[in-house]
Every structure is written in structure tokens, then in C-alpha cells.
Amino acid sequence: MQILMQLIVSGISVGMIYGVIAFGYQLSFATSKTLNFGQGEALMLGALVGLTTVNFLIGNALGNFWAYVLMLPVVLAFGALQGSVVEWLGVRPAMRAKSEAGWIMATIALGIIFKNLAENIWGRDALKFPSPLPEASLSFGGIRIQPMEIVVVIGAIVLMVAVELFNRYSIYGKAVVATSNDRDAAGLMGINTNRIITFSYALSSMSAAFAGVLVAPVTLTGASMGAVLGLKAFAVAIIGGLSSGLGVVIGGLILGITETLTGYYISTGYKDVPGLLLLLIVLSLKPSGLFGKAAIKKV
């Protein structure tokens, strides 16, 4: 029982990270029906910018904890900027040209460029991210958790709730929701849908950058850290449903927990298999995802 709980706890902290990245996919998909295939790279850039900022602040005699806290706004701002650049360079031209697949290639290409850029600036080695909290794990009735893992879960929830509240209660958020529901109608109501789409990309990369600095202290930081996470999060987005914020969170948890459970109860060699099987099953039975609304495409 204790082992099962330990596995579930580890699965949740991994799954929440998948969830936050997938949440980013969902944000831009809702407004523009496009998404950023370079989401993993957005996460990586966020983590590396965070690392440089944290090291700079620690170098200026700040403790690990306060350096981390002060770094957050910098990384969030950087993420927003990076997302706007992706939208502006990769997505807008494709949408203007009414290209069905142009944005796919463009966002993948931008992802590759960002990765090469990061390799040139930060090198190719995996770097250690100073942990803002003690690294010794806490024990709850024999189940051991690192303080940073708790921060990951709480941080992920806070981010998603904040975005949800913003969408529900602020006038700008309502414009986002309106654009998600019907872009043409929203445009006719005087909403600048182009700006809303840029904004949703900014928000999307911001959440990825945030996920990057959340996960970095638990793992390592480096130019290649985004590739696997971005791909896993994509699977999560499909399992949970690209049109549902709650769906991607639950999808993340399902994938994270299945991975650790399979690793322990079946074999560590087959850790990734059930998640992919689940992906195939969901795709064949409910293509819009477990929580997604089936969209009718009018031609």
C-alpha cells in the first residue's frame, strides 16, 4: 500500500508537469485552432532564462529562495514575449494565407531554431538548477516527497486557476472566451481577434516557461530537456482533449501515474507503452479526447 501511494505521488508530480505544458497547447488551440509544436522548446528556454536569472541573483548575494521568487516574473515575461514571437513569425502568416498546415511546419522550425540558439548560448551540457527549497525529502507516513515536488503540483494548479479566473471574470478574458467559441462572430462584435490570438500564444508559452522553472530544480536544465516533455504533453493533450482545460490536467495525471505504475508493476523497460496504448485507444474511440467536445467542421 505504501509503495502504491509512493508511486502515485511520484506519478502526480510528473503528471502535473505534463498537464501544465499540455495546458499551453490547449490555450492557443482554443482561440486559433492552431498550436505551437515548439512548446517543449518554450519550456526549455524558460528554464534556461530562469537559470541565468537565478544564478545572477544568487551572485548578487540573494538566497536561493528569494532568487527563485524574483526570477519568476522575469521568466513569465520572457515566456509571453517568446510566445508572441512564435505567433507573429510562425502562425500569423500561415493563417493569413489560409494554409492548413503551414503553421505546423513553421512552429516546428521555430522550435528547432530556438533549440540551436540555446545550444549556442548555454552549451549542450545538462546544468543543475539551484533548488529554492531544501532538497531533503519529507516523510508522510512513510511516503517520501521532495518539497519541490509539492511546489510543482501547487504551482501548476495556481497557474491554471489564475488563467481560468482571468477568462471568466475580466473583460479581456471574456474576449478570449468569445474568440474561442466563435472567432468570426467575436470579430463582428468588435473584438480584435488577431490580438486575442497573439495573446493566447503569449499565455501558452508563458505557461510552458513556468512549467520549465517548476520542473528544473527536480531534474536538470539543458537545451534538450524540452523534447521529451513536449512530446509527452502532446500525448496528454490528445488523451484529455485539446478543447478542455480540465481534460489536459486529468490527462496529465493519467499518463504520469500510468507510467510509474507500469514501471513498477510490469517492467521499467515498458514504462512508456501503456501511455501510448491509451493514446491509440482514445484516438480510435473518442478522437476529441476524454473530456473534449466533438467539433463539427462545417465545410
Added chain:
Amino acid sequence: MKMKFAWLITASMMTAPVLAADSIKIGVSGPFTGGSASMGVSMRDGVKLAASEINAAGGVMGRQIELVERDDEAKNELGVQIAQELINKENVVATVGYINTGVALASQRFYQEAEIPVFNNVATGSIVTKQFAGADFKANYIFRNAANDTIQSAMIAEEAVKRQGFKKPAILADASNYGQLGKTDLTNALQKMNITPVATEKFNVGDTDMTAQLLRAKEAGADVILTYAIGPELAQIANGMAKLGWKVPMIGSWTLSMASFIDTAGPNGDGAMMPQTFIQQPTTPKRKTFIEAYQKAYNVDRMPSPVSAAQGYDSIYLLAVAITQAKSTEGRAIREALENLNTKVEGVVTTYDHPFSAADHEAISDNIPVFGLVKGGRVGPAHPEDIEGDKALRIKPKA
């Protein structure tokens, strides 16, 4: 950035005077960027140190050694391109290097065909020197002065089972060729002692959560963890154990001495043990001079990978002696000289006395490496008595 600049200056100072028309070109191929860079860069620095010493003393046959360094980024396809460039464009007389077994296996085919010797000074895959051995080939142009995985896995099993008395080892290996071939070697070595590992677990390069693997090993009652993987994931194992509040010794291949393991695992990595052909301690006069020269030339205290640096250094001296003996820079003559080396070469790792023969291209025998132990961010000897007094210099037994 400043560091890099300093490197460039040192590099240009060292290569500048060696542009004479009749210099002897030796290729250096290894990963100088990326995950195995600490090994590649240390190897290259050891090689450069040896070459500059030889050049300062008048060179080989009165000619200067000119190194042609290429970064293979641990990528097989890049290694192949570099091999072709070094052979056809640069006309090297031999190439030293290779950190990664895969790159070595992919690239050395071209040297074998061109009859140019390859001196592996770091890559450990058992098959590396055997790729062109046997009756099918007229001659084998692949040599090595690193402890291969057969030697290392036998040492790991011996240390864990015989010397420390562990009965229930768990093997944790990554899913790469290196990890999986090492896992097989380890299982076989344990088999010979009638020990079956209680758990054999796998993980991907880049995995960050080792909870499932460690819990399986723990529940199987493992009393020691044997590893075959590289730095970052090894650090995740050590950190994962600390997280689970479970501490058993870690014994594994020499990659446990990688800076990326030691630095990332921090205190959690203390106590990890691995076979080492060289430990950064002045146990012989030759080692003392080498360490001091290295520290002075590259302005570092801790060598990033002492084993790679020492083996890189020795490989150039062996090659230089062979060229002198052959009185020729022709590949076939150098190979024959290496196989019948008449001069004793006093190296950092060992004293090489007839290190190779036509059938045996491995300079390092199983009595040469000792166990290193991670403590306070450095690798020291695990059993100081192993390298005390006249045991400090361990020499390959005569065939």
C-alpha cells in the same frame, strides 16, 4: 565565455609553432561539446599536453607533431565524416581518440581500409578492438589503452560480491548501447560467481524520475546497486535514492567518475565506486609531473575526467615511440612497431612494456585499474592500500 577565450589562446599558442611543412599529422576525434564533453575535452587536453612536451623536446624523428582536432559531438555520422576528412584531406598518419563506442565502431572502418592506425584512448566497448580481428583480416589497425567493458564488469562483480560480500545486487542500466551491452557483461560476470541479480532495471537517457526502478530494486531486497549509464542519469539514481530515504552502495562502470554525476548528485553521490585506470593523486613521480603540468597548462585544480586525460596523454607517447621505432610514418610500419614495441614507455597509467602483440591490441589488462571512490566532489582511491608503495605502478603481465 571568458573560459572559452582562454582555451582558444592556449590552443593557438600550442599549435602555432607546429606548422612546419614536414610535421607529423595526428588526428584527434572526440566529443568536445555535449553530454560526454568532459571526457572528450580532458582526453584532448591530455593529448595536447603530451604533443607539446614531445615537440619541445625536439619532436619525433626531428619532426614536429601537428594535431588535427575534430569535434565528433558523440554522433556516429559526424565521426564518419571526420574519419574521411582526416584520412583523405588531412593525410594523418594515425588518429587518437573516441569516447563513444558507437562512434568508434562507425568510424574506424575507414582507417582499417586505409591501413592507418587508430588509437582508442577512452571508448570502452569490448568489441572496439575486435571489429577487424581474426582470420578474415590481414591485419588489425585498431589499438586501445582504456579498460574495456569486459574488464570493468568483471571488476565490478568482483568488488561487489567477493570483496564487499554483497549477495543481492540490482542492475540499473540505461537503454543505450553502452548501458545494455554493459548490463549483459555484468550479468555474465555475476553468473560466473553464481549470483543472479535480484532486479535488472532499465531507463531512457533523459529520464528524470527513477522512482519505479528504485522501488523495484528496493522491494527485491537489493543490497547494492550496480550501474551502467552516464553522468546525468546516474545522478538521478543517487538523488532518487536520497528522496526515497534508501541508501545502498552504488558500484558501477567508470562513468561514475564523470563530473556531471559528481556535481549533480552532490553529497548524494558520495560513496559511489568505479574502476579507474588513473586517480588524480601523485602516487608515482610520473603522475606527479603529469598532474602539475596539466593543472598549469589548463589552469584547473580538478581535472574534469582524470582517466581520459591520462589515457589521452599516454596514447600520444605510445604512438610517438612507435613512429620513432618504425622510422616511418607509413601506417603499416607504425602498426608493426606498435605490435612489437621494443622501448619501455613510462606512462601515467602504467609502464608499457610490450603492451601489444599481433593478437592482442589492448594495453590495459585487468590488473591495472583500481577502484575509485567519490568523496566530497572528487574521486579518490576506494582502497588506498591498493595503490600504496610498489603497488602504485601496476603493469600488464607478459604474455
